[in-house]
Amino acid sequence: MKRALIIDDEPLARMVVMEYLLEFKDQIELIQECGDGFEGLKAIQQHKPDLIFLDVQMPKITGFEMLELVDQPPSVIFTTAFDEYAIKAFEAHAIDYLLKPFSKERFSKAIEKYLALSAADAKPAAKTEKLLEDVAQGHAQHERIVVKTGTKVKIIPVRDILYLQADDDYVSIITAEGAYLKNKTMSFFEQTLDGSQFVRVHRSYILSVAEITRIDPYEKDSHLAILKSGAKIPVSKTGYAKLKQVLGI
Amino acid sequence: MAISKSEISRAYLAIAIGGVAWAALQTYVIHSFGFDWYMAIIDGVGSSLLLSGACWLINNNLRYYQPGRGSYINLFIWCVALAAICAAGVRYLLPLLKPGEVYVNFLQQSLIIRLFTNFLAIGWMAMLSAIWFSQLDQKETEKRRNEAESLARDAELYNLRQQLQPHFLFNSLNSINALIGFKPDQARKMIHQLSDFLRGTLRKDDQQRITLNEELAHLNLYLEIEKVRFGHRLQTEISCDRTCGEAIMPAMLLQPIVENAIKFGLYDTTGQVTISIRGEMDNNYLVLMVQNPYDPQTSRPKQGTGFGLRGVQRRLYLLFARNDLMETHANDNIFTTIIKVPQDETRINY
Numbered sequence: 001m002k003r004a005l006i007i008d009d010e011p012l013a014r015m016v017v018m019e020y021l022l023e024f025k026d027q028i029e030l031i032q033e034c035g036d037g038f039e040g041l042k043a044i045q046q047h048k049p050d051l052i053f054l055d056v057q058m059p060k061i062t063g064f065e066m067l068e069l070v071d072q073p074p075s076v077i078f079t080t081a082f083d084e085y086a087i088k089a090f091e092a093h094a095i096d097y098l099l100k101p102f103s104k105e106r107f108s109k110a111i112e113k114y115l116a117l118s119a120a121d122a123k124p125a126a127k128t129e130k131l132l133e134d135v136a137q138g139h140a141q142h143e144r145i146v147v148k149t150g151t152k153v154k155i156i157p158v159r160d161i162l163y164l165q166a167d168d169d170y171v172s173i174i175t176a177e178g179a180y181l182k183n184k185t186m187s188f189f190e191q192t193l194d195g196s197q198f199v200r201v202h203r204s205y206i207l208s209v210a211e212i213t214r215i216d217p218y219e220k221d222s223h224l225a226i227l228k229s230g231a232k233i234p235v236s237k238t239g240y241a242k243l244k245q246v247l248g249i
Numbered sequence: 250m251a252i253s254k255s256e257i258s259r260a261y262l263a264i265a266i267g268g269v270a271w272a273a274l275q276t277y278v279i280h281s282f283g284f285d286w287y288m289a290i291i292d293g294v295g296s297s298l299l300l301s302g303a304c305w306l307i308n309n310n311l312r313y314y315q316p317g318r319g320s321y322i323n324l325f326i327w328c329v330a331l332a333a334i335c336a337a338g339v340r341y342l343l344p345l346l347k348p349g350e351v352y353v354n355f356l357q358q359s360l361i362i363r364l365f366t367n368f369l370a371i372g373w374m375a376m377l378s379a380i381w382f383s384q385l386d387q388k389e390t391e392k393r394r395n396e397a398e399s400l401a402r403d404a405e406l407y408n409l410r411q412q413l414q415p416h417f418l419f420n421s422l423n424s425i426n427a428l429i430g431f432k433p434d435q436a437r438k439m440i441h442q443l444s445d446f447l448r449g450t451l452r453k454d455d456q457q458r459i460t461l462n463e464e465l466a467h468l469n470l471y472l473e474i475e476k477v478r479f480g481h482r483l484q485t486e487i488s489c490d491r492t493c494g495e496a497i498m499p500a501m502l503l504q505p506i507v508e509n510a511i512k513f514g515l516y517d518t519t520g521q522v523t524i525s526i527r528g529e530m531d532n533n534y535l536v537l538m539v540q541n542p543y544d545p546q547t548s549r550p551k552q553g554t555g556f557g558l559r560g561v562q563r564r565l566y567l568l569f570a571r572n573d574l575m576e577t578h579a580n581d582n583i584f585t586t587i588i589k590v591p592q593d594e595t596r597i598n599y
Contacts, residue, residue: 009479009516009519010420010423010424010478010479011479011480012423012424012427012428012477012478012480013420013423013424013427015427015430015431016423016426016427016430019427019430019431035519036519038519057416057516059516059517059518059519059544060517060518060519060544081415081416081419081420081423082416099419100419100420100422100423101419101422101423101425101426102423155546
């Protein structure tokens with residue numbers, strides 16, 4: 001028996017999925033419905049479902065952002081009226097991507113696909129992660145980043161970021177309020193942040209161009225960027241070249 | 250340059266009349282010098298014919314060629330040359346009629362005066378033609394510019410209106426899909442609301458002026474649909490007294506503002522949401538205020554504020570040529586949009 005969650009902010013949209021799921025009640029058990037990403041996050045951590053039906057556009061955080069915060073994402077079937085991500089989703093390996101309004105037949109096909117995949121013991125979770133990476137890269141630049149601090153979710157607008165620093169397997173996001181860890185790579189941020197505002201000045205540093213007050217020479221071939229906050233960030237030779245290009249000097 | 254035939258023939262008629270008047274005047278002047286009427290008429294008609302020909306020539310030239318700033322000297326030279334040709338024509342053609350020695354002497358003596366009067370007449374003609382044609386040209390350009398502007402405006406308004414919300418449509422259809430299963434009556438009702446709303450959206454054209462009441466009726470359809478979609482989460486407060494209900498406004502102006510309010514107030518928040526729409530009259534303005542709660546933590550600045558409101562501002566500008574008719578405030582988690590619609594009829598150039 002597989003356990004499933006529905007995460008959608010419209011009650012009627014959840015009812016459609018519930019109704020369609022009845023046909024599979026012998027294989028799939030619906031354990032909870034959630035009205036937004038935060039609720040969904042909590043429910044996923046609490047119940048560890050096998051499958052989630054996920055809307056993309058929801059209050060507070062989007063379905064994609066919510067998934068980013070889940071350590072081991074379950075299999076996902078997206079249900080949304082937005083077709084913007086559809087191509088990316090099909091290229092990647094989400095179980096399926098249902099465009100609202102979808103028919104019962106279309107829904108059943110998605111479920112059968114899921115059941116077949118899970119029977120073959122493919123690792124859908126890994127595929128979901130792949131989907132997330134692809135969407136992040138295909139999608140326009142990020143305007144905000146969601147991070148988890150303990151049990152709380154913090155939403156950081158990109159304009160609040162001072163700089164990013166590599167920290168083992170994590171990236172530390174430094175804002176005026178403090179530092180937050182995110183389980184991503186430096187190159188992920190290099191690709192998803194606006195290149196005219198954020199420059200990777202060093203293997204371990206990406207900084208916000210608007211925060212720089214001064215750039216001082218430092219040792220041979222390298223520089224130090226002094227930020228408004230007083231922080232000193234090392235700038236490598238290639239980083240300096242990139243910085244000069246962005247600043248137009 | 251597209252100058253109508255009637256205008257050209259009017260110009261020719263003017264030249265002809267001027268020529269006849271000129272001939273009569275010259276005849277009289279020559280006669281007053283003591284020559285007989287026969288000779289005076291010959292002289293008057295002859296020089297006037299030549300002069301009219303020159304005038305026609307210069308008028309015709311200017312019709313196809315407008316002198317630029319630096320080329321007025323060319324025009325001057327042309328006038329002098331034409332004046333000289335006319336004078337020379339009179340000087341060498343009239344003696345062929347054997348008018349007698351006294352007259353030929355008079356002709357030679359008056360040559361310089363004839364040259365100057367010819368020059369003055371031709372120069373005057375040139376000036377008038379230049380002004381007349383450049384004015385016609387200007388009128389034409391202005392007409393074209395107006396046309397282009399109104400075309401661009403139409404296209405722009407059309408595009409602004411094409412910001413139909415497909416997501417709204419698909420999500421509504423999805424809700425109907427759900428209702429069909431367990432509340433078919435409500436599904437049916439929602440289909441009617443949705444059709445009425447879409448029909449209203451498609452039918453209203455931007456040039457149209459409607460009353461606030463009509464706009465609110467249309468908005469209500471939209472809000473009712475959203476209420477079905479989001480259940481009891483959405484509350485609306487609409488207040489407007491009787492006088493402002495009859496106030497005139499451009500069709501579909503409030504719609505994008507309310508859509509924006511729904512987007513930030515309802516789509517991006519959790520829990521109960523109240524969206525209020527208030528209309529009141531202030532002097533000669535219909536003042537409309539839309540308020541919605543928002544979450545400053547999560548509202549995405551780039552997404553959203555975006556189109557809807559900028560479009561409204563642009564439209565107000567296109568319709569009233571003013572940029573100060575819309576303002577927005579954000580405080581205490583409440584976002585307020587205020588627009589003012591001038592009621593003074595003459596200012597509304599639909």
